[in-house]
Every structure is written in C-alpha cells, then in structure tokens.
Amino acid sequence: MCKVVDVRQSVLAKNDHLADALRTELTARGTTVVSLLSSPGSGKTALLEQVLARMGVRGVPVAALTADLATENDARRLARSGAPVKQVLTGGLCHLEAAQLRAHLEGWLPGDTRLLFVENVGNLVCPASYDLGETLRVTLMSVTEGEDKPLKYPLAFGLAHLVVLTKNDIADAVDFDGAAFTAHLARVNPEVPVLRTSVRTGEGVQALVDHFLAVADGAVPHRPRLASAPRGGAHAPGGTGGHHHDRAPAPAPLTSHQ
Amino acid sequence: MHELSLATAIVERAAETARRHGATTVTAVRLRVGEMAGVVPDALVFSFEVAREGTVLESARLVVEEVPARARCAGCAADFAVGTPPFLWCPRCDRPAQALLSGRELEITGIELQEAET
DSSP: OEEEEEEEEETTHHHHHHHHHHHHHHHHTTOEEEEEEOOTTSSHHHHHHHHHHHHHHTTOOEEEEEEESSOSHHHHHHHTTSSOEEEEEOTTOSSOOHHHHHHHHTTTSBTTOSEEEEEOOSOSSGGGGOOOSOSEEEEEEETTSOTTHHHHSHHHHHTOSEEEEEOGGGTTTTTOOHHHHHHHHHHHSTTOOEEEOOTTTOTTHHHHHHHHHHHHTTOOOOOOGGGGSOOSGGGSTTSOOOOGGGSOOOOOOOOOBO | OTHHHHHHHHHHHHHHHHHHTTEEEEEEEEEEEETTSSOOHHHHHHHHHHHTTTSTTTTOEEEEEEEOOEEEETTTOOEEEOTTTTOOBOTTTOOBEEEEEESOOEEEEEEEEEEOOO
16 A cells, blocks of 8 residues: 655754754853864864964863864864864764764863864865854855855855955965955855955954854854755744654753863 | 765655554655755765665655745845845845745655555
C-alpha cells in the first residue's frame, strides 16, 4: 500500500533549533557570539589577532574558536593575544554547524566571556546557510577580491549584519572601485554597515572593536532583508505547524571552564 | 559542497518517518527549494543518490519544486521578483525591500511510503 505523509519541515530545522538554543543560553550568561565569514586568504585571522589584542588591553574577556580543514596555525597565531583560543579541525568538512560548535564550547568556554569570536572555514558558499547561534555575523572581503563579490556570493553578503573590507591600505594599488563595491553590496543587502580596515595601518580596527562592544552591550545589529524569509516548516509564519514533537529536546546547559 | 550534509539530513528524516509509520520502503521525498536557499538542486539530487544507499530510501526519488524569490516593498506594498543575483530594491519606487517573502525554503513537504503487506 502506498501512502503520502505530509511533513512540512525545514531540512535545517535541527541546526536552527540548536543555534537558537545556544544563542539564548549564551546571551543569558552574558556572552555574545560574533561569527566571521570570508574566502580563504582575506585576512580574517590577521584582523582577529588585532581585535583580540585590543580587547585584552581594555580588559574585556574574549575568546576565539577558529575552524579550518587542517593545521593549527591559526590558533597558534590567535593565542599570542593571550585570549583563550581553540582550533576546530573539520576534517575536510566545508562549514561549521551549531552542534559542532556547541560540542567544542562544552567545558572550554570560560564563564565570564563577553565576546566569543567564531572564525568559520574560509568559504563563502556553504557556511552561509548555517546559523551558529551568533548575534552578529560579519562577512569579510579583501580589496584584492573584486568589487562584484557580493553578487557572486549573495547569501554570504546578503545575510551579513556587518561587512568588513580588509587590506584597505592597498586599495589604490589594486584599483579597487569602492563605489562599484558599495552599489553591488547595497543590491543584496540594503543599508548594511561597512567598515574599511587595514591591519598594516590600523585603519578601522578601533571602529570594529567599538562595533563589537556595542553589540555586546545590547545594540541591535542591522537587519538583513534576506534573513526575513521563512526556511519552511515550523518556522513558516501561518504554516501548518504542529510539528513540535520533531524538535530535539533542549540540550543540557553548557559547563564552563573555571 | 554542503549538499551532501543536507541530503543526509533529508534521508534521516524520511527514514525516521518510515519507521514511525511501519513502512518498509520510501518511494519519494518531496522538497521545496528556494531560489535563494544556497542550494544547487542538481547537486542535491546527486548527493541524495549517494546518501540513500543502504537505507529504506534506496529506490526513492527526490522530487524538487523550485520556489522563486519574492520581496515586498515598504513604500508601495507591491511584491516583486528579486531575480538572481538578488536585487532587493523595489523596481517601481527604488526603495529597499521591506522583507524577503519567499525564496529561502529548504523544506520537506511530503514523504511517500510503501507500507508492509499484511
């Protein structure tokens, strides 16, 4: 006998619920998660090194988790700031998922952490689809990458709460067309704030630190238009709903490293 | 290539539904995929064929319905197609869209089961 079962469930429902739970739990204990997304070689790690160092000088407890397919090089670089740093090796997987992140935070994340930075695998495609429980999602791009990158990777740029341009000190040398970049970005993410930075000259680094601290203090991040659409299933407004039995039970609270 | 992770999640979900209904075989899974879901339907179908091996979905089809991305304008309240790459500004008012209404779906809508003969 044949039978059709109506389900209406988002394929990413499990990840989305876990991410929501993580965001709620960490926010309640005073930790704000900032995720960083970019292609390989855009300068995420170099910028994060400076951010962590400045946070340290200001006495703000921060921590960082960095994901790569292989090597612990990034964690070694970031650890020089003195902040707790953890390397996640994805073993070839192209993106981080909420369950993975949670498992790595368990027993490691210091309880007094104000800001936790999560550096995703260098990739502008796959990580864009996965909510990690972050309050602020930052997409970075270096001036050498081409002004039309927001059009080529519309989800990565369209879902960002903040866009950061890196290596701005060489913008003129590589003929970076700032106006074209701004126009392309506005097309996929109207009104998203943009910060131009350079770790060589220090341009924009303090503004970035201030932006992070403001969000940690409760400032409401930019609202990307793309984020407003339902992914289907229980998240769909006015949807058939009634699938709460499919929800995974809330995980046990995270334990902190003392 | 996160399509393989997604295909695995689809297979797990369908297999669980089959178990709950006492079915021995899943013959099809129906899926809605939005234009802005960040998923390539062909890659998803290919991954599904890998993920279903050795499961009750061994011979199941993945039926994909593509959903266009549409947005609403805050000014004139009209809905418009955003296209690819997306253009989130109203073509009439030249104002930013208020919200994306559809196009990010990645939703299982139906699972066809073959129930055990009694």
